[in-house]
Amino acid sequence: MHEYPITSQIVKIAGEYAQKAQAARVVKINLVVGDYSGFIGDSISMYFDILSEGTICEGAELSIRKVHPMLRCRSCGDLFKKVPFSFECPKCGGEGGPTEIGKEFYIESIEVE
Numbered sequence: 274m275h276e277y278p279i280t281s282q283i284v285k286i287a288g289e290y291a292q293k294a295q296a297a298r299v300v301k302i303n304l305v306v307g308d309y310s311g312f313i314g315d316s317i318s319m320y321f322d323i324l325s326e327g328t329i330c331e332g333a334e335l336s337i338r339k340v341h342p343m344l345r346c347r348s349c350g351d352l353f354k355k356v357p358f359s360f361e362c363p364k365c366g367g368e369g370g371p372t373e374i375g376k377e378f379y380i381e382s383i384e385v386e
């Protein structure tokens with residue numbers, strides 16, 4: 274449910290961007306969403322269709338790039354993909370600690386015309 278206000282923000286930001294660029298419409302919004310960002314891409318897409326209606330963003334493509342969480346091994350420093358129910362480093366068997374990778378949530382770019 275909390276995707277609603279954030280999607281409203283995305284529509285607003287893209288709209289302001291298009292206005293500044295004196296564009297007729299927003300063609301595409303490239304969004305980066307980490308698995309650990311707390312936001313669900315599918316929900317954002319759904320709300321986007323509703324919220325963009327009647328705005329300069331109507332009909333724009335919302336492209337969502339998902340980021341898989343990465344852990345950093347406390348022993349060897351290796352960066353590896355988080356798998357469910359495990360924090361084990363595939364290289365040395367050490368324990369992986371959380372990183373910022375996977376918590377991303379931002380607009381990468383906005384395409385207008």
Ligand SMILES: [Zn+2]
Pocket residue numbers: 346347348349350351362363364365366367
């Ligand atoms: Zn390791």
